[in-house]
Amino acid sequence: MKTTFLSHPKVRFGLVVVGFFVGLAVFGPWLTGTVLGIDPRANDISAIAAPPSSEHWLGTTQFGQDVLAQLIAGARGSMFVGVLAALIGTVLAIVFGVTAGFFGGRTDHILNFVTNLFMVMPVLPLIFIVSGYLQGTGLWMIAIIIGVFGWAGGARTLRAQTLSVRNRDFVLAMRMLGESNPRLIGAEVLPHLGGWIASMFLSAMIGAILAEAGLAFLGISDSGAISWGSMIQAAQSQSAVLRGLWWWFVPPGLCIALIGTAAAMLNFGVDELSNPKLRSATRRVVRRTRRVERAVAADARTA
Amino acid sequence: MSSPTSTATDEGTVLSAVDVSKHFVVRNAVGDSSVVRAVEHASIDLYAGRIVAVVGESGSGKTTLARLLARFYEPTEGEIRLEDVPVGKGAAGRGYHQTVQLIFQDPFGSLNPVHRVWHNLDRALRIHDRRTGRAERRRRAIGLLERVSLTPGADFLDKFPHELSGGQRQRVVIARALAVAPKVLLGDEPISMLDVSIRLEMLNLLGRLSRDEGLAMLYITHDIASARYVCDDVVVMYAGQMIEGGPKERVIGAPAHPYTKLLVESSPDPDRVGTTSRDEQFADAETLGEPPSLIEPPTGCRFHPRCPFAMSRCALQEPPRTDLGDGHWSRCWLHEEGRADEIGAESYSAALARRTTEPAL
Amino acid sequence: MSAPARTRSRTPAAAGRPANEVVLDVRDLTVEYIGPDGAVAACKDVTLSLRRGEILGIAGESGSGKSTLITALTRLQRPPATTTSGSITFHPADGRPGTDLVGLSARELRRMRWSTMSIVLQSAMDALNPVMRLGDQFVDVLRTHYPDLGRNGARDRTTELLAMVGISADRARSFPHEMSGGMRQRATIALALACEPELVVMDEPTTAVDVVMQRQILAQVLRLRREPGFAVIMVTHDLSLLLEAADRIAIMYAGRIVEVGTAAALYRDPAHPYTRGLRDSFPPLHAPLRTLQGIPGSPPDLRRLPSGCPFHPRCPVRVEACVSTTPALVPLPEQEAACLLLTPEESR
Amino acid sequence: MTLAPQLTEVAAPTTRLRVPSRWAFLTRRLGFYLTAAWAAITLNFLLPRLMPGDPSIAIVDQLQRVSGRQLPPETLVSIQTLFGDPDANLGEQYLAYLGQLARFDLGTSISRFPTPVADLVAAGLPWTLMLVGTTTVLAFVIGTGLGVLTGWKAGGRFDAIVTPASTFISSVPYFWVALIALWVFAFELRWLPSSGGYDPDLEGPAFWLSALRYGILPAATIVFSAFGGWLLGMRNMTVTTVREDYVLLAQAKGLAPSRVVLRYAARNAMLPSFTGFALALGGVIGGALLTEIVFSYPGIGYLLYDSLTKRDYPVMQGVFLLIALTVLVANLIADSVYVFVDPRVREQG
Amino acid sequence: DPDGTDGSDEDVPALVYGNTDGGTTYTLNYNVYSPATDKSPNSALVYEPLVRIDYSDGGNLVPWLAESWTFSPDGTEVTFALRDDVTFSDGEPMTAEDVAFSLSIPLEHAELNATGATYEAVEAVSEHEVLVTYPAASYSSLNQFANLQIVPEHIWSEQDLTTWTNPEPVGTGGFTVAAFSPQQVTFEARDDYWGGTFEVQTVKVVPVTQDTVKAQLLSGDVQWGTVSWANGEDEFVALDPDVNHYQLYATGGAFSAIFNTGRAPFDDVHLRRALAMTIPRSDIVATLNRPGTEAGPTGLVDGVYADWLLPEYQGLVQEVDVEGALAELAESGFTVEGGALVRDGQVYNPTISFNTDFGWEAYADIMINSWRDNLGLEVTPAGAPGAALFEQQQTGQFDITINATGGAGVYGVYSGLSSQYLAPEGEQAATNYGRWNDPATDDVIARMASTADPEELRELGHEMQRIVVEGVPYSPIYTSYWFIDINASEWTGWPTPEDFSYIPSPQQGPDTTLTLLGLRRAES
Ligand SMILES: Nc1ncnc2c1ncn2[C@@H]1O[C@H](COP(=O)(O)OP(=O)(O)OP(=O)(O)O)[C@@H](O)[C@H]1O
Ligand SMILES: Nc1ncnc2c1ncn2[C@@H]1O[C@H](COP(=O)(O)OP(=O)(O)OP(=O)(O)O)[C@@H](O)[C@H]1O
Numbered sequence A: 001m002k003t004t005f006l007s008h009p010k011v012r013f014g015l016v017v018v019g020f021f022v023g024l025a026v027f028g029p030w031l032t033g034t035v036l037g038i039d040p041r042a043n044d045i046s047a048i049a050a051p052p053s054s055e056h057w058l059g060t061t062q063f064g065q066d067v068l069a070q071l072i073a074g075a076r077g078s079m080f081v082g083v084l085a086a087l088i089g090t091v092l093a094i095v096f097g098v099t100a101g102f103f104g105g106r107t108d109h110i111l112n113f114v115t116n117l118f119m120v121m122p123v124l125p126l127i128f129i130v131s132g133y134l135q136g137t138g139l140w141m142i143a144i145i146i147g148v149f150g151w152a153g154g155a156r157t158l159r160a161q162t163l164s165v166r167n168r169d170f171v172l173a174m175r176m177l178g179e180s181n182p183r184l185i186g187a188e189v190l191p192h193l194g195g196w197i198a199s200m201f202l203s204a205m206i207g208a209i210l211a212e213a214g215l216a217f218l219g220i221s222d223s224g225a226i227s228w229g230s231m232i233q234a235a236q237s238q239s240a241v242l243r244g245l246w247w248w249f250v251p252p253g254l255c256i257a258l259i260g261t262a263a264a265m266l267n268f269g270v271d272e273l274s275n276p277k278l279r280s281a282t283r284r285v286v287r288r289t290r291r292v293e294r295a296v297a298a299d300a301r302t303a
Numbered sequence B: 001m002s003s004p005t006s007t008a009t010d011e012g013t014v015l016s017a018v019d020v021s022k023h024f025v026v027r028n029a030v031g032d033s034s035v036v037r038a039v040e041h042a043s044i045d046l047y048a049g050r051i052v053a054v055v056g057e058s059g060s061g062k063t064t065l066a067r068l069l070a071r072f073y074e075p076t077e078g079e080i081r082l083e084d085v086p087v088g089k090g091a092a093g094r095g096y097h098q099t100v101q102l103i104f105q106d107p108f109g110s111l112n113p114v115h116r117v118w119h120n121l122d123r124a125l126r127i128h129d130r131r132t133g134r135a136e137r138r139r140r141a142i143g144l145l146e147r148v149s150l151t152p153g154a155d156f157l158d159k160f161p162h163e164l165s166g167g168q169r170q171r172v173v174i175a176r177a178l179a180v181a182p183k184v185l186l187g188d189e190p191i192s193m194l195d196v197s198i199r200l201e202m203l204n205l206l207g208r209l210s211r212d213e214g215l216a217m218l219y220i221t222h223d224i225a226s227a228r229y230v231c232d233d234v235v236v237m238y239a240g241q242m243i244e245g246g247p248k249e250r251v252i253g254a255p256a257h258p259y260t261k262l263l264v265e266s267s268p269d270p271d272r273v274g275t276t277s278r279d280e281q282f283a284d285a286e287t288l289g290e291p292p293s294l295i296e297p298p299t300g301c302r303f304h305p306r307c308p309f310a311m312s313r314c315a316l317q318e319p320p321r322t323d324l325g326d327g328h329w330s331r332c333w334l335h336e337e338g339r340a341d342e343i344g345a346e347s348y349s350a351a352l353a354r355r356t357t358e359p360a361l
Numbered sequence C: 001m002s003a004p005a006r007t008r009s010r011t012p013a014a015a016g017r018p019a020n021e022v023v024l025d026v027r028d029l030t031v032e033y034i035g036p037d038g039a040v041a042a043c044k045d046v047t048l049s050l051r052r053g054e055i056l057g058i059a060g061e062s063g064s065g066k067s068t069l070i071t072a073l074t075r076l077q078r079p080p081a082t083t084t085s086g087s088i089t090f091h092p093a094d095g096r097p098g099t100d101l102v103g104l105s106a107r108e109l110r111r112m113r114w115s116t117m118s119i120v121l122q123s124a125m126d127a128l129n130p131v132m133r134l135g136d137q138f139v140d141v142l143r144t145h146y147p148d149l150g151r152n153g154a155r156d157r158t159t160e161l162l163a164m165v166g167i168s169a170d171r172a173r174s175f176p177h178e179m180s181g182g183m184r185q186r187a188t189i190a191l192a193l194a195c196e197p198e199l200v201v202m203d204e205p206t207t208a209v210d211v212v213m214q215r216q217i218l219a220q221v222l223r224l225r226r227e228p229g230f231a232v233i234m235v236t237h238d239l240s241l242l243l244e245a246a247d248r249i250a251i252m253y254a255g256r257i258v259e260v261g262t263a264a265a266l267y268r269d270p271a272h273p274y275t276r277g278l279r280d281s282f283p284p285l286h287a288p289l290r291t292l293q294g295i296p297g298s299p300p301d302l303r304r305l306p307s308g309c310p311f312h313p314r315c316p317v318r319v320e321a322c323v324s325t326t327p328a329l330v331p332l333p334e335q336e337a338a339c340l341l342l343t344p345e346e347s348r
Numbered sequence D: 001m002t003l004a005p006q007l008t009e010v011a012a013p014t015t016r017l018r019v020p021s022r023w024a025f026l027t028r029r030l031g032f033y034l035t036a037a038w039a040a041i042t043l044n045f046l047l048p049r050l051m052p053g054d055p056s057i058a059i060v061d062q063l064q065r066v067s068g069r070q071l072p073p074e075t076l077v078s079i080q081t082l083f084g085d086p087d088a089n090l091g092e093q094y095l096a097y098l099g100q101l102a103r104f105d106l107g108t109s110i111s112r113f114p115t116p117v118a119d120l121v122a123a124g125l126p127w128t129l130m131l132v133g134t135t136t137v138l139a140f141v142i143g144t145g146l147g148v149l150t151g152w153k154a155g156g157r158f159d160a161i162v163t164p165a166s167t168f169i170s171s172v173p174y175f176w177v178a179l180i181a182l183w184v185f186a187f188e189l190r191w192l193p194s195s196g197g198y199d200p201d202l203e204g205p206a207f208w209l210s211a212l213r214y215g216i217l218p219a220a221t222i223v224f225s226a227f228g229g230w231l232l233g234m235r236n237m238t239v240t241t242v243r244e245d246y247v248l249l250a251q252a253k254g255l256a257p258s259r260v261v262l263r264y265a266a267r268n269a270m271l272p273s274f275t276g277f278a279l280a281l282g283g284v285i286g287g288a289l290l291t292e293i294v295f296s297y298p299g300i301g302y303l304l305y306d307s308l309t310k311r312d313y314p315v316m317q318g319v320f321l322l323i324a325l326t327v328l329v330a331n332l333i334a335d336s337v338y339v340f341v342d343p344r345v346r347e348q349g
Numbered sequence E: 001d002p003d004g005t006d007g008s009d010e011d012v013p014a015l016v017y018g019n020t021d022g023g024t025t026y027t028l029n030y031n032v033y034s035p036a037t038d039k040s041p042n043s044a045l046v047y048e049p050l051v052r053i054d055y056s057d058g059g060n061l062v063p064w065l066a067e068s069w070t071f072s073p074d075g076t077e078v079t080f081a082l083r084d085d086v087t088f089s090d091g092e093p094m095t096a097e098d099v100a101f102s103l104s105i106p107l108e109h110a111e112l113n114a115t116g117a118t119y120e121a122v123e124a125v126s127e128h129e130v131l132v133t134y135p136a137a138s139y140s141s142l143n144q145f146a147n148l149q150i151v152p153e154h155i156w157s158e159q160d161l162t163t164w165t166n167p168e169p170v171g172t173g174g175f176t177v178a179a180f181s182p183q184q185v186t187f188e189a190r191d192d193y194w195g196g197t198f199e200v201q202t203v204k205v206v207p208v209t210q211d212t213v214k215a216q217l218l219s220g221d222v223q224w225g226t227v228s229w230a231n232g233e234d235e236f237v238a239l240d241p242d243v244n245h246y247q248l249y250a251t252g253g254a255f256s257a258i259f260n261t262g263r264a265p266f267d268d269v270h271l272r273r274a275l276a277m278t279i280p281r282s283d284i285v286a287t288l289n290r291p292g293t294e295a296g297p298t299g300l301v302d303g304v305y306a307d308w309l310l311p312e313y314q315g316l317v318q319e320v321d322v323e324g325a326l327a328e329l330a331e332s333g334f335t336v337e338g339g340a341l342v343r344d345g346q347v348y349n350p351t352i353s354f355n356t357d358f359g360w361e362a363y364a365d366i367m368i369n370s371w372r373d374n375l376g377l378e379v380t381p382a383g384a385p386g387a388a389l390f391e392q393q394q395t396g397q398f399d400i401t402i403n404a405t406g407g408a409g410v411y412g413v414y415s416g417l418s419s420q421y422l423a424p425e426g427e428q429a430a431t432n433y434g435r436w437n438d439p440a441t442d443d444v445i446a447r448m449a450s451t452a453d454p455e456e457l458r459e460l461g462h463e464m465q466r467i468v469v470e471g472v473p474y475s476p477i478y479t480s481y482w483f484i485d486i487n488a489s490e491w492t493g494w495p496t497p498e499d500f501s502y503i504p505s506p507q508q509g510p511d512t513t514l515t516l517l518g519l520r521r522a523e524s
């Protein structure tokens, strides 16, 4: 089971990329400071808005700051918001979705109503506005806001799944043995939802990274922190696009897209592993089958 | 109508349902609610060391009955008695389930795929006796597995459900139910999801548990032949009601209700091969009809719209319970009208054919 | 097949056909699931022949390859299933030479589908499109195969078909979810007969319904088969049912046919120990009761098949050779069976 | 502790179901959306009151900033009275607010005093609706279309290229795509205008043509960023649906492949898209707002941005309220479509 | 060019001004007294003030609608003598009544006092004379009249000025609004303008973003802009030096680091000096692509205030002086421990706040890096969006903040340091954000306000310069400029920073009019 998980190409790609960025976020300062010897905030006045060179591998900004160093530092900011917001969102989604699904009845009615409400609210504009009110907030606050407003979709999925799990025979059986509700949720239902929760977490993380980038682009961000979004915003405010300073605004966007792709791939892979219908439609399976079919046909011709 | 009679009066019942009904409220998209009368005025007694089978068509309320007995549902009417003591409303706690355990139809579904066999048994042992140590629990778990013929038990403790075959899974489920040392085992079609070849082993196991260990057992099934194989008594349900009951050979061998006869004659019986031609066997089986809606059940006897023997009174009044001796009873107007002989006189389809040519009503 | 369907449906077409003529001839069919760790043969060297108007039952435990065989026969298989060897020869009623379905292109197959060979799937619940009215699902197949039938013609024919299985015409406007399980199952059978096929393949047509409905459906199949005259392959794990309903029965075990013969022969005198075990897995309804044992153990995992005879680990009468030698089908007077203990008819 | 599970959610009895009335379903949904609308309105009322900042002070702030002079306290007081009675309690304010809304009065802009917020929003809304409306439809059509194709031929070469590519594309931030589009098509190639919504010098058909021309880049950006999501969802649904028995049966029936794909696979695979619409639309609107900002499109996205930077609270509120209501209406429409394409529709929650 | 001057509209191309103030659309509001911050653009083409500030000459006031003005001897009354040839665009002549009406609008409606008028009464004393009365001697506060527009009483007196949006503006200016759409405002030149005749007949104002306007300036779709263009010399001017002009005009102010002198630790002058000495001004202007625009220490800019500056401060570039800074730090009694300032057991972790809307993070970083490298001091960046930052600055919630300093005239530059504007921390101050509370400063400023003698003013100016340089209430970083981008393909006659008597900015009131008057059709 584990080996098939790790040998799935999409999963592998996803894990490698996500792992890489998590590593960057964790070891970034060490990497830039000790290994590469670059400082994201240092200004090299001799290289202003300079294209990539041997000295600055990804070029410099209008302020003579090293783009690579900023990119690595930005990984930390973006991943921080992503992970924190996803944590908050996932916890809320579990609280709302699983509780509603498990207990049903009035609890479900109320919680589900709240979920649906958050679901149909345009969350991104809402986040913009709330953060707009709290002008000049830190990354913590931004992550909290994103997390607090971004859980509804996950809660809905979890509720539906819980509903289906709650009346599964194994839950009834354990209940019949005398298990308490908290243990039923914790030991029987939640582990069963592990895959859903993990994929929810990943999508929430991507959502949060994208939302943070959007907020930073609107100028709502922590001026003390570097994130990919704030890099793009800084580039934009210095007319980097018009001036063709692509090395400044392309890499952070690519990083966001890359980690988003990786997370989506991970989810995809998990889907494919858990859903045999999807699994049988992957390129590998189809190719393998075609190859055998061709071989058989060739045999038939020669025979 | 609700005379709680028991077939064997010498022993006390372990678990009984006395005149229970269960109505469900279902809502459609419009928000209209309607009442599904899933079980109506059913009574059943379970005795130590005996197996009672409940047979009936799909939707006749068998599962509902089992769940009422397991106290998953609160009866709409009537009461459940445990060792002759009425069980109070909403009090189905640990105590109750230490006595009564339910085995589900799908062995895969009733084992959480994320937990090992050990977890399942361990939880059951721990919940009901918090003092025993881990080593002791482990010893007991192995004992339980060996009781259900999973030998050597230790080999199975660390397996995940998906590493077990269907039969092994169902044994684990039974072992888990036995872990709390219950007196009653309720089996809701415990073998229907298993492969044909291993069903018998399961039935033999259930028979052994009842016979040798004195468990009272309810065995719910579609398959009359298997009911006959394992049980002592048979109860037939139709559209939420119990229409016939008694010792298995009497009920299956000489049905006293037209529906029981239909059920027995519809069941596959390879012994028939060769005795009549195939076309004859299946002749007129096309018009056997479908079970009625439980939302607006037919008036009077619920079987009357399909019954080849139906009389005008069948549509008006519910038939009373007629005791036929030896604990065999039936609910059919034919007994009251003295036409009971007609039931056994010819095959069901023949009766049906006759009726279509010369309407009885 | 341009003749309007209704005219044909009224004439008992079976009348003019030779009774013993073969409709479908399957030779050495092997179907494999191509997996990452190699191929798994879910059907191995299956050889079968089906005669016109005959009901051939295929019985076997879960996972023995019954559905795999059926999708291969009807050429409906999807990756990773692949037919790696064998032939499926279809002999049309008009005496034209047979065609091997394995070699046909998608387009050629499409032309043959439904009008020569139709299918009833395992679960009628899922076999009907949930968002299309029942009638429309008849009309589209009718209009595809009889383009000149017209919309109204197709409607009339639908009514006729539904009436054949006891469903009233107004039901054509229902969606599948508005009908009961038995009704849906009968509707799919009626659908299978829409283009008067020569062969109807049924995958567990009665598993999801209870005994009374089961009997009704089988009765209908038997009656319908008498009139337009089509051959039936019916797959189920319920041997006791097949014994009553089928002409001949093939028993599958681990992807192989281990025994094939007339229903009566298989009931009276099963030659293969597995068949015997299966037969004895059904407690009798009336005969005196005795303790039965079924078959100990469980069906093998196809990815880790035992060597030799795949049944040998569970076999009560195995000999040493069973571990190493895979038996082939041995012709016997009324059946064929694959067991090393059997000797061919001629040498007996 | 009772074991009785809830009795309201029960599989349909196998006996015949009454056909659910679509209108009744829609009425209930309408009820939900009305409640949601009320919640949005209330949220909108509470937000600025829970958050720091007073619109009048914001005005005075900005005036002082522009003139660089201290304004007398009377100025603040008289500006406060322009924005309603500062001493009213929350309940009175709420009632007054509801009363205003009933008259389509969203208050007065701070930075553009005395322009009513309703006028500002009304000026921007058509542009945004046009942009988001057409792009949502386009993205849906392109995404679902390609999704059906890739799902139908899943594992094929087309799928092997298109699916990973759209996974990537759907992960790219909207505004970044917008920036790249701006850079390549407006600045480098100079094919299309880089900002604005139309050529103000033109009139009549020429005006609309110019609006089309100005709309191409923002619209293309949104479609480009949004279609991937639909594609991926649709692909997987198609793959799953194609392996349903009824599609297998449709193939067995010998129907033309196009018919099998459209009537059997695609139609059914599309159904979950309608329920996922709320989520998708929220994302598209958020993205469209950012896109508008990059292209200075005269819609409410830019208006929101403008009001955010100027702390024009009434405008922020008005824009949010309008977006929320629009999304609710769009969802109601999606629900209605769903009701008519899926006969099985039942109340989910 | 005979064709260009005969007035046939077809041949006279419009002058297109790409307005980058923000926003993509305009709302119609030509009520110049409205408390809105976003009104319709370029109302100064329609409405005019009494006086003009001449930035080519130290921010002196020069006549515009007023021909001259005279103060009463005590400096509390000023009489404006108005031009007599001014008419509104509807043909009515402008009278003293109109002026008195206009100037009393802020007095009568507190909410319309958007410019913070400080006089207390206005009165028309004759047909062409208006008398303005102050509560105290106010020689130096005359420049507020450069911001007060004269409106026609016969139209405005009938309106509710608080909510009126003046959709069809009638003013004395050279242009009328010919067409208004949310994405373009078209102005048409008057042929009866008192100031002369325009060759430019049509001015179009379009709202665009900074990037777009650059692209459009390059393509010639826009001919006039005010966008700052880092490296504009290479990216714009060099492409066509005859046509593309990128001009910088000093505003007389600077971007400065303002210390909060009202709270510790920046109540210590040595600490302020130490920090001021280690601001890497040259690096900052390098990243701005504006070498040589480092600000001097006085807050007065050389180009504008050449006559006013003390000789020792003229052209002074403040290089980073680490030794001096360390000496000052030592003298302050603070030690730097672990990046924090410590004195008497008190630990201070200073922050620097700045406007993130301007993307100022990077410049703050440059300063923070320098303080860290040179003094070991860790200053934490605390950027905020403009609106929030402004509130923090007004209420004194900062240690060091970055803001523009400056004003019209020397008095305008320094008056903000008066304790008259002092507000305790937490309360809003309109100016004097740094809570500068210095009796000497107050004395000088009071004297400046009450003198009309240029020589004395100059002397007092010198004193203020010394106070600022020595006391460092704020430390100027770089000179602030008006950025003018011109594509002269259609119109010539633009002044240059080397030689100008008005600023060719589209946003400078009378200067805009003067610019337009001077433009000539380019020869093609
Ligand atoms: N929780 C419930 N809510 C509403 N109706 C229910 C519920 N459970 C069962 N029913 C209905 O009650 C009737 C009896 O159901 P039950 O499951 O007891 O039948 P059964 O005899 O076990 O059928 P099967 O053989 O198919 O398992 C059915 O019509 C069913 O739809
Ligand atoms: N898509 C697949 N990929 C790999 N193996 C498969 C796939 N589908 C089926 N198999 C394997 O092929 C074998 C035969 O499956 P098949 O569905 O034909 O059995 P069956 O006899 O129809 O069983 P059942 O009675 O459960 O329907 C099984 O062992 C199964 O695990």
Ligand SMILES: [Mg+2]
Binding pocket: B062, B063, B064, B188
């Ligand atoms: Mg049941």
Ligand SMILES: [Mg+2]
Binding pocket: C066, C067, C068, C122
């Ligand atoms: Mg199968």
Ligand code: NI
Binding pocket: A175, A178, B092, B093, B094, D001, D002, D003
């Ligand atoms: Ni309990």
